Amino acid sequence: MAAAQGRRDGEVDVWRQMVALTNRIGNTLDRKLQRAHGLSVAEYTALTVLSEHKRSGGVRMQDLAEAVGQSQSTMSRLIVRLENSDLAGRSISAEDRRVTYAQITETGERVVAEAVDTFKKELGTALDVASFDERTASLVARLRHNPAAPAE
Template identity: 30%
Template sequence: MHATNLDGELLPEEKDTINRLTNIPLDSLNLDAVAVVTNIYRVAQGLKNKMEQEVLSEYGLSWTAFSMLYDMWIWESIETKKLAESAGVTKATVSNITKTLERKELCYRKGDSRDRRITYVALTEKGRQVMESLYPRFHKGEIEIVSGLSVDEQKRMSKYLRKVILENQF
């Protein structure tokens, strides 16, 4: 496993993982794969928790609710099926969160005039204002999270993560 701290040493959690996994009889234990996936997960969870606590809580939003509002803000109107795929949740979750966001007057649903099975969601004016107020604070958090990386390291990391995303169709 090659993930290390700033001094080039394995993180304590990684040492514990190696100790546990090397005692399990596996035909081909790939510690590098374990390190990458485990660290991506830890970063994702840390990012989610940090943003929910430091930014989104002020607006009464969960990570998933913010993700959905963000997609509506970017694409203006988005089909619920595509919204579920983008947010990585089920259509039922999209439906439940949309109901909450509608009660907060941040979005509304509209049916497709050609196909009644299709539903779109879009931001209200209040939802647009919330996103325009919220996003600069959210972006500041994004910048803080990667501030320990050079611009070149950020670009390389983005390139590698895009490759994982595309190869796995995430």
């Protein structure tokens, strides 16, 4: 019983670390991406998902919402903003008119290609900073440890 309680307490601690880390890094990335590319993290993430699926005709809105971590209504509003900026578009499924797909545009491809280096650089910097914070250091170490990665 004590071992199970200890494990649950550890899970709660990791959860708190994860929330603190994702909030801090998300806010930093939002500021940097907005300043440099006019994109929020959610918009950037949606565009990267759409870019990965550009050859398949797009992504179902429900799947896109799940991949970005947004509700369907929030994702619909986000896609409208991307459409208004000519970064993405939507289409209705020919097989099932209840299903909507989102696709990236050529402009969206260009913007996401320009933003990827900013995102990677700022993510790395934010993780470096978080690795020195006692509240998040152990989680950053876990994130950066990849035993399957080839040795450098």
